[in-house]
Ligand SMILES: Nc1ncnc2c1ncn2[C@@H]1O[C@H](COP(=O)(O)OP(=O)(O)O)[C@@H](O)[C@H]1O
């Protein structure tokens with residue numbers, strides 16, 4: 373990626389949720405560190421995939437970047453070229469009303485499109501509602517209709533879908549509807565949270581291809597999340613691997629898939645049922661369970677599941693640093 377232009381700079385981003393004791397006093401008894409000390413940049417025009425198992429913090433990361441959750445700590449600077457000020461904006465310090473101005477630029481496609489779509493509205497009404505909320509409706513109803521149909525068409529939805537309700541469509545079509553609703557707002561940046569998690573293999577590639585097509589046609593930037601690393605290989609420019617609330621490795625997709633540096637990434641690759649990767653007896657090296665709700669030990673979060681762990685891993689959390697050019701890792705014993 374030559375000529376990289378920064379779109380977001382994310383520094384020390386944390387989101388902790390209070391753990392309340394189940395009593396009428398609702399005392400706080402600690403917190404869930406859903407994301408902890410996240411540092412990375414997002415470049416204009418790229419597809420950045422974030423991958424990690426369920427509960428590692430992917431959805432929280434997306435929502436915190438977009439300020440749908442207020443960060444516990446840290447900054448999200450936005451460098452969008454549409455900014456009138458010219459300089460970056462620290463989204464974390466904006467008031468809700470100030471943030472409204474940027475909402476349209478940054479769309480989140482929710483993990484579960486069924487619950488994200490209003491069951492009482494037709495698809496056309498839903499898209500129009502989004503446009504209205506952003507004052508994007510034209511005076512002439514005909515122009516609005518044409519615009520909505522053209523967006524739907526780009527998302528592979530025939531015009532008659534506009535008159536249907538969410539429950540009348542398949543999971544794949546609901547995905548398309550969610551995408552159309554976001555795309556209609558002409559965003560700069562889209563976070564699609566597990567965009568294919570509920571789809572069978574052939575539909576997965578159709579939706580991923582659609583996303584790539586739309587990205588090309590509209591000059592979008594993506595952050596996509598996945599729980600399956602193999603899905604990130606061909607569609608991503610860069611891939612970040614998350615484990616228990618932190619990013620443990622971040623690199624260009626080809627480099628990460630060919631030469632992973634973090635033992636967790638290696639484990640994920642080996643666990644993938646792909647013949648080029650599978651080696652005898654090494655498919656199962658993840659052990660233990662995730663315990664992000666418990667106080668973190670002082671050492672590496674992956675310590676108890678890592679076959680390369682030594683004393684230092686137990687005692688000291690590794691720093692997230694550039695191990696090779698553009699290849700970041702948080703590990704005391706980086707591979708290769
Ligand atoms: N609104 C919330 N309140 C309390 N805990 C939450 C909330 N959202 C997420 N969590 C916790 O934060 C962690 C990360 O969750 P999430 O971001 O949903 O992970 P993922 O999307 O990777 O499955 C989990 O332990 C989850 O239980």
Ligand SMILES: [Mg+2]
Nearest residue numbers: 430431432483
């Ligand atoms: Mg999630």
